[in-house]
Amino acid sequence: MSSWLDYTINGLIVGNVYALVAVGLALIFGVSRLINFAQGSIYLVGAYIGWVAVVQLHTPLPLTIIVVAVAAALVGLIIERFGLRPLQNSVRIAPLLATIGISFVLDQLVMLTFSPNPRALPSQLPDVRFQIGGGTIGPLDLLIAGVGITSALLLFVFLRYSKLGWAIRATAQDRDAAMQMGVDVNRVNQAVFGIAAALGGVSGLLVGMYYNQIDTAMSLQATLKGVVAEVVGGAGNVPGAVIGSLLLGLVESYGVAVFGTSYRNLFAFLLLVVVLVLRPNGLFASARQAPPEPLTGTFIAPSRPVRIPRWALLVATGIFAILPLLPVSFYVLQTLINAWLLGMLALSLTLVAGTIGQVSLGHAALLAIGAYTSALLSLTFAVPVGLAIIGGGLMSAALGTALISPSFRLRGHYVSIATLAIGEIVSLVILNWESVTRGPIGISGIPPLSLAGYELVSPISIYCFSFIVMVVLALLQGRLLGSHLGRSFRAIRDDDIAARAYGLSLNRYKSLAFIFGGFAAGVSGGIAAHLYSYINHETFNTQQSILALTVVILGGLGNVVGAIVGAVALVGLPEVFRIAAEYRILIYGIVLLLLVRFRPQGLLGTM
């Protein structure tokens, strides 16, 4: 029994830590309807500024906190002014992508400045422990709780009773109306970003002290957990974010208690999916609250796609088709093989995200399902590789659609968050379902690609195979988009109420899109499995999902040719920047930001 008390206390302690990030995220979401993926990076920056202050300058704790808060707020203001404000009037998805790009840049800058080695960030508080239950808590626990709860309360009061707070809430409810009433919306945004960033920086400092450890990998994890907590509590709801964080901490702790440590994150993400399905606006959204997303499809704004003449496409296809005959190195071919595999994934995502408007952040899960199915079919049941890959595609289509179907009733950002969670769940199931997936050991000795008894092992044959598969999938998808199905998909994306009124069954069409998309992604995963010969739960990770979404947005949502162009660009750019060694991901992030800034509708435009 006493153990349960300990699990509860531990859950609250961790929830406390999550709350610091979640509050900042909630504040920004409340005002700009934006999930700020750069919040974890500000947290990282705060931790390292704190390290400089504590270890190099020996500042006392109150001064350290002030220094970190001011510096992080400055970073926040810079992000708002130069990263996000120029995107105000562009598609709603552009700022989301911009925050992803900003987080790349910030993380890389910290890594280049401080080296990727973890550092100790000593706590400046006296080391006394208070006995509670079977464990102890220290002054830092209390300080973190204090900062979390106080900031949530202060924000709550500030939003409710101060003039700027009113302006912030008015902007959150209706930006245009607020502007008409004379609210300086930009100033409001600045204030919000400054406050949220200061909070993010201080939380990085405190959490770093708490674990006596800071490293550059902490940013993505902080963002992930913060987003889960925030959405559980009700996106944009500051006190809700605190309660959501505590709940998340408790669920994780009890999950560990009952099932063991390796199931911890599984419970975190299951909690998120359950909450989203039962209460799509979070646990603490009031009924009176305005819907968190606009009802019509402004999330993805229409734009005029670039028309590429048919002959140009034919010529391009022809050139890539005969490329292996030309004197190009195997390295170039291999890079293009990667591009074609990513292209298949992007085709899948551009269909579900672009054409029907379900922006998925968990698409790597479809790769993983296809890869594991194909690998196990060919290894365990000796199914010929060609058939196994098709089996992988079918499994991905079926399982992927079934997994994603609970999120069909969600809109906008919530779809992205739900799919992010589903992606994580798939990866954790792969890790834990050892009897089938062999857990962390992974599957090795997967037979190479073969077709009708001939092994495809030379880069030239793999290149041709993957290129043909991708072109066939692209042609099928082009055909699909031109049919009445494609028009129905776009109708649902642009205005789901009108589409429903017209008699379209949303769920059925969304399922159709996921079945087709799941197949393409599963085939891509299957080919990858046979190409790599070894896969484990880390092969298809969250970064892959984010990369796929970047490709799709870069190419133009819903745009088939754009997806392939985007894949070639995003596989090619980091390879081109190889010469820059450690700096290449930084350059990649900056290029991404510039693209979002100057061409938010994507290279080839939304279809």
Add this chain to the structure above:
Amino acid sequence: MSNIDRRTLVKGSLAAMMAGAAFSRAAFAQSSEPILLGVSGPLTGPNAQYGTQWKQGFDLALDEIQAAGGVNGRKLAYSFEDSQSDPRQSVAIAQKFVSDPRIVMELGDFSSPASMAASPIYQRGGLVQFGFTNSHPDFTKGGDFMWSTSVSQADEQPLLAAYAVKRLGLKKLAVLHLNTDWGRTSRDYFVKAAKEHGAEIAVTEGYIAEERDFRSTLVRVRDANPDGLILISYYSDGALIARQARQVGLKQVICAASSVYSPKFLELGGEAVEDVHVGTRYFPEDPRPEVQTFIAGFKKKYNGVEPDAFNAYAYDAMNMAAAVVKIGGADRRAIRDAFTKVKDVSSVIFGKATFDVESRRVKGAMNAELVVRKGQFALWDGKPT
């Protein structure tokens, strides 16, 4: 490229290498281009710290090799390509290295998915993939071009189990391990060996690499009532677990695998890692000349910083690469064959490293039983903690 009298050249020790290099310099003075090795590893991304440590180890070894006149009279150099430990990038790098005639062999990658995805390309391309941190039991099964000096966990874990059970007298153990292919394999070998020594395994808990909070896990550990905690961890997570164990009031003996052996473990763990026992392959006061050369050289080159386990792996790997290139010359196949011939290469981890041709790994890692005393790693004096 011909080899002059291989056997007289390969004596393994540094002294012999120097003599050999001086001898061959005369013979190969015409070739001024450095012999190039390809390295595929993480310089950015979540594992970037390990790539950085590799570089430190490589550079130190290269300084010594160059100072001794290079290999066969030519300089040895490496081209480090950042893979982010991502299989998509490691396969592209593999093709790049395979199609670059200057590259004579490859080292890396870091993680199993990235390394083993590239193996088929190296195998078909006929370029040795020398995975010096690849402990995955299937890594060298990728083909006869896959070689590894990674300490086999089948070797290492029984040593740790003997330390914990026989020397420290622990009878009931809680095992916390990274839930990766390495951690999982290690755990299985450890549990097997510990049981053979008569210990009981009270609980095993696998955690993912990003985990930072172990309080709830430690409640499970406490409820299993062990008399010792075994950490199959890297230094950053190992330090976190030790700190949180002490914070929640667990006072049991902690015994950790060699992968925590790093000055960072002491820095990150602080007082909490005092009295933590670590089974390692070498230790600072180790009288072996290769260890003393390595530690002194490392401290001199990197402003007094103590080297850690990953620095040592990389340093050994570069020396091994020099030794096989010395035998095999600049020919890829000859280098593959050289792995079967190379004998008693001086090594921090193995003392004298010789490959087992069957498994393509090196057996017989050195063993040192350390304990953290007054914030420093020290040889365990046999006193209970």
